[in-house]
Ligand SMILES: Nc1ncnc2c1ncn2[C@@H]1O[C@H](COP(=O)(O)OP(=O)(O)OP(=O)(O)O)[C@@H](O)[C@H]1O
């Protein structure tokens with residue numbers, strides 16, 4: 061039987077049900093480790109797949125959830141395709157049995173990563189979450205709401221991205237949390253040691269971006 065403090069009971073159970081739907085009926089097991097790749101996916105592309113597979117194999121993750129963001133608070137809504145179209149682009153691309161396409165943030169009603177992570181920690185207390193992101197976002201993360209909390213809430217794996225990895229190494233967040241950086245050779249420990257902890261992973265890299273795909277589609281006149 062599930063036991064939550066009375067004040068949390070309704071919200072948590074409602075959220076759990078809603079998330080169960082968002083996760084296709086399969087909730088993560090207690091003790092499992094789940095990677096979270098939050099993104100606009102406008103549209104999804106093979107570099108998302110590339111870093112996700114690296115995460116799955118290198119970080120000993122049980123599964124990875126792609127969290128298609130309702131709206132990145134730092135990006136203009138003008139160029140953002142509807143959520144359903146972005147989810148479709150991910151579903152078409154991704155068929156790996158341990159990678160799930162989700163709209164969790166819509167279900168949770170949050171667009172800020174720190175809020176999402178706090179809610180996930182309450183709903184799934186027995187699950188360890190690892191935040192996955194490209195090096196471009198290590199440069200940006202110090203502009204995110206409650207960014208220092210994010211480093212406390214989850215371990216973070218940053219994937220090298222051409223053009224971003226070098227500047228990211230001296231980014232504000234990298235410097236602030238420099239003492240918590242795990243050497244890359246120890247990446248397997250990332251999900252096992254207490255937070256804050258982060259590492260920069262230099263696996264196979266791709267120059268692909270959603271911006272590039274959107275630009276090509278504009279030039280060729282294709283709308284989707
Ligand atoms: N080529 C890439 N290499 C490494 N990480 C990437 C790459 N493309 C995207 N990512 C990461 O995947 C996550 C989701 O990215 P997002 O959906 O914004 O794609 P994007 O290609 O960066 O989009 P856009 O060009 O519209 O900004 C982010 O953490 C981003 O850093």
Ligand SMILES: O=C(O)c1ccc[n+]([C@@H]2O[C@H](COP(=O)([O-])O)[C@@H](O)[C@H]2O)c1
Pocket residue numbers: 097098099100101127129131132133134135171172173174197203204205
């Ligand atoms: O929490 C924030 O303030 C915040 C600001 C910018 C981006 N994010 C998150 O960063 C993730 C990557 O976004 P994007 O658009 O680069 O794919 C996605 O999950 C966003 O919700 C979060």
